[in-house]
Amino acid sequence: MRGHAALLVVAGLTAVSGCGTTANPIAESPSAPAATSAAPPPPASEPASAAPRPSVTGPDAPMLLGQRRLVIRPAEAGESILAVDDTGRLNLTDGPTDKGLFVLVPQGARHQIRTATGDQACLGLKNNGSRPLTIAATQCDPARDGQLFTIQPPASGDPATYTISVSGAYLLVSRTNGVIAEEPGDATALTAFVLVDNGPV
Structure with missing residues (x-):
């Protein structure tokens, strides 16, 4: 029984160690920051509907x-x-x-x-x-x-x-x-x- 329990503990530690090894490359992947930079910036100007109306005699009249x-x-x-x-x-x-x-x-x-x-x-x-x-x-x-x-x-x-x-x-x-x-x-x-x-x- 003791030998069997020891095997279980060793197997558990190996699984945990394997998960940690797999997670590290993902955390350090250069693609992770790109996801943050790719987020669209907030609009810098007002919607078109809020733009000033064209002047009566201007080129956009x-x-x-x-x-x-x-x-x-x-x-x-x-x-x-x-x-x-x-x-x-x-x-x-x-x-x-x-x-x-x-x-x-x-x-x-x-x-x-x-x-x-x-x-x-x-x-x-x-x-x-x-x-x-x-x-x-x-x-x-x-x-x-x-x-x-x-x-x-x-x-x-x-x-x-x-x-x-x-x-x-x-x-x-x-x-x-x-x-x-x-x-x-x-x-x-x-x-x-x-x-x-x-x-x-």
Whole structure:
């Protein structure tokens, strides 16, 4: 009986010693600290929903993201606004019209200018031969360069205004020719435009 008990004690000590040998490599394994470092850090900023709302006239304005209807008004033209006339041309109007609302649809860094009433059309550059370039409503085609407008604050002047250009030609208000598109020269005075919010699309 004593011999049998001694064998049991020796076997027990061997089992305990074996468990200790197996546990040590796990405790010293380099992968153990990695589990702690891999834990995601607490968020460093507020949720997106708590971010400040975009400014009305800044580059992230809802009007520049296709979310709002708008009126385009030359900054120095009093109450006149841009509208599509009965011939389909973009021109100035002083009276009430249902063809003066537009939506700016982002296309990369540029925009399509789509009509916001009636049949949806897009403004596009029109070549008139020897006469000045004009802008006219046409079928929307985002692959057409003449429909992709660059809308940006002017290099100087009121930051709440924008210059509008397409294919290198800027929209200008001419006393003799109305709204035209022209490549700027040394003496060209660019027309600045104000975007007037008219509610959600």
